Amino acid sequence: MNDLIRAIVFALATAGAFAALGADSPANLRSPAAADVLAAQVLMNNQGLQASRSALEAARHRVQPAGSLPDPRLSTHLAPNTIGGFQGPGGTERSFSGIVSLSQDVPWPGTLALRATVAEQNEKAAQQSVFITQLRLAALARIGYARWAYVHDALRINAQNTELMDELRRVAESRYAAGIAQQQDVLQAEVRLAQLRRERLTLQRLRRNVVSETNALLNRPVADPLPPPEPLPAPNMPPPAAQLATRAQDQHPQLARLQARLSAEQGKVSLAQKAYLPDLQFSLGYNGLRPAPDARLTVGASVNLPFGQSKRDAGLSAARASASGLRAELADRRARLASQVQQAHDAAMEALDAIAIFNGELIPRSRESLGAARSLYGSGGGAFRDVIVAEQSLLDARLDLARARADYYIAIAQLQRWTGSPLPETNEHPRDSQ
Helix, strand or coil: CHHHHHHHHHHHHCCHHHHHHCCCCHHHHCCCCHHHHHHHHHHHHCHHHHHHHHHHHHHHHCHHHHCCCCCCEEEEEECHHHCCCEECHHHCEECCCEEEEEEEEECCCCHHHHHHHHHHHHHHHHHHHHHHHHHHHHHHHHHHHHHHHHHHHHHHHHHHHHHHHHHHHHHHHHHHHCCCCCHHHHHHHHHHHHHHHHHHHHHHHHHHHHHHHHHHHCCCCCCCCCCCCCCCCCCCCCCCHHHHHHHHHHHCHHHHHHHHHHHHHHHHHHHHHHCCCCCEEEEEEEECCCCCHHHCEEEEEEECCCCCHHHHHHHHHHHHHHHHHHHHHHHHHHHHHHHHHHHHHHHHHHHHHHHHHHHHHHHHHHHHHHHHHHHHHHCCCCCHHHHHHHHHHHHHHHHHHHHHHHHHHHHHHHHHHHHCCCCCCCCCCCCCCC
């Protein structure tokens, strides 16, 4: 599982197109796989990801010390009155004397291996945290690109409708000047033009928001310009939700991280059980205060007496409770992950259905309705208000189509995030979705 995710992330971070285009130029966004290029740039530059990698490096460096013996201890005891020498029994000369010992603490057998195992599982959890951050950032980059494409489409549609409404206003003015239309027609056109300008302000604010959010992901100044996007590619039918949910359960790093944390907590339970057993200490010493030379070299061993069972009971209970909590968290995360995959899949399918309806029915009918209303008004029959309503209907349909396209790619980005990998290729293309 880890190898699969590493391969996916490596493919994103080292995409051939990205390497060929260069890592720093924002013009890289104008490429056939612009959303993937943006995701690769984010993975290269985002400082939040760098923080996760630093946490992983720290966890990796904790593994070796966790399984190592504590440092040996050197101790010495001096006899101050012997400094400079002294007279022993019978007038013999004695030199300066003292005691020197070297001791080594040794935990109960198996304890060091358990500590190393706990540290290794914490390292695995940190590795999965890096993968989780990569998936989140790649999804945010793709979502940002879809929003970037939408806001450009919406501004283009707004400009086209403004041009159309301005033309209708001139027609209404000419007819009013000729005495064959009412002033109300001109006023309605001017009101509609003001509404379109107001909508354009909202879209321009959305564009600035997308720019600042994307630059924040790229670790660039928030006001730096971004190039215009390429058109979003034609959507494909995603694989069945059940298939994607199975992939998520098998390989998602959120589950792998929780499993690693659970393994670490289970190791802590075993360590808490080891706490009921004594630790050992071995020592080697030299006692220069003893008169007999043969008795001066000493070796020894000692153990601590594990009294105070209540504190050990508390430590064991705490470790078991933490492990139990992580089991529950793992089960909960599995259920929520399945729900997130299903919701993202439903959103993608809804967007595909909406695209088909807009392309196949709403937009063609709205164009016909606007054309009929304009023709009738131009021939002297019909009301100008009917033209305004038809124009508004066509505008809404075109904007909703652009939004549905963006919603589809946002849902696909979420599916990739919650399944933990790019979606499998399918040969199915939704009918009437272009």
